Amino acid sequence: MLAYTVRAREYARRVFRSVGYAPLVFVSLDELVELGPDASMLEMLLVGDAPAEDSLGRPVLQTVRQLIGQQVPLLHARLARDAAPSAPPTDVATASPRYFGDLCIAILSLLGAIGIDKAPLQLTWGDYTLDPARRIVAFDGRQVRLDPVAFDIALELFFRAGQLVNKRTLTLMLPPNEQGMERRRIENIGSVIKELRSSLRLRDLHGWRLETHPHLGYRLVQTENRSPEPSTTGTVIHWLSEQVFTPAV
Numbered sequence: 001m002l003a004y005t006v007r008a009r010e011y012a013r014r015v016f017r018s019v020g021y022a023p024l025v026f027v028s029l030d031e032l033v034e035l036g037p038d039a040s041m042l043e044m045l046l047v048g049d050a051p052a053e054d055s056l057g058r059p060v061l062q063t064v065r066q067l068i069g070q071q072v073p074l075l076h077a078r079l080a081r082d083a084a085p086s087a088p089p090t091d092v093a094t095a096s097p098r099y100f101g102d103l104c105i106a107i108l109s110l111l112g113a114i115g116i117d118k119a120p121l122q123l124t125w126g127d128y129t130l131d132p133a134r135r136i137v138a139f140d141g142r143q144v145r146l147d148p149v150a151f152d153i154a155l156e157l158f159f160r161a162g163q164l165v166n167k168r169t170l171t172l173m174l175p176p177n178e179q180g181m182e183r184r185r186i187e188n189i190g191s192v193i194k195e196l197r198s199s200l201r202l203r204d205l206h207g208w209r210l211e212t213h214p215h216l217g218y219r220l221v222q223t224e225n226r227s228p229e230p231s232t233t234g235t236v237i238h239w240l241s242e243q244v245f246t247p248a249v
Helices: 006-018 029-033 036-041 060-068 100-113 148-159 167-172 180-187 189-199
Strands: 045-048 074-077 093-095 123-125 128-131 136-139 142-146 208-213 217-222 235-240 243-245
Touching (some): 036 060, 045 060, 074 100, 142 189, 148 189
Parallel strands (some): 074 093
Antiparallel strands (some): 136 142, 208 217
């Protein structure tokens, strides 16, 4: 993959690794050029947040296609609003994922198009299983559906478990220039953290504790407490803006 932003690179790397691939990661066209004829041997290529032109004035997507040839499947994932427009060139598949689950769907669709079928992604840390496509967190017989901002923050904390993560880092891993409710959620990460601690019971109850370190950041810590065998399954709890409700049956 060729990624022009940290968010595109980390998100794509996580998706590919989760489905069993260790992707080659390029950060510039020049690195892809160095492959020479071997570039046409790639199984597929994802380009993340490509600008229309690079610093040398080269049209990025057109140049990539010339380097890898016509046979290599090519996907441009536009996570940032200022990435190259999705229209040209016509031989490049495009997707505009805003959140991690959207990128999962786009990558799995591309893999399926080239004959590599993968089950929907599920990521597990101890008692917690995260389903990015549906934005559901399952634990202790519960299924909690989160809004996209809360889910991606939770995902970032699990991926960085044990690390102190500040607000700036969390913000960089969320969509830039978001609008409406999502924008307000991103601007109030502290409130989202409180909701996650409550809705996901990250209080030493099921093997994880979500800590707040004032003026420093947040840390998700694995503990020795583990859940007993769940007694119920299948209930989906929707968590949004400090309200929990169970959908009518």
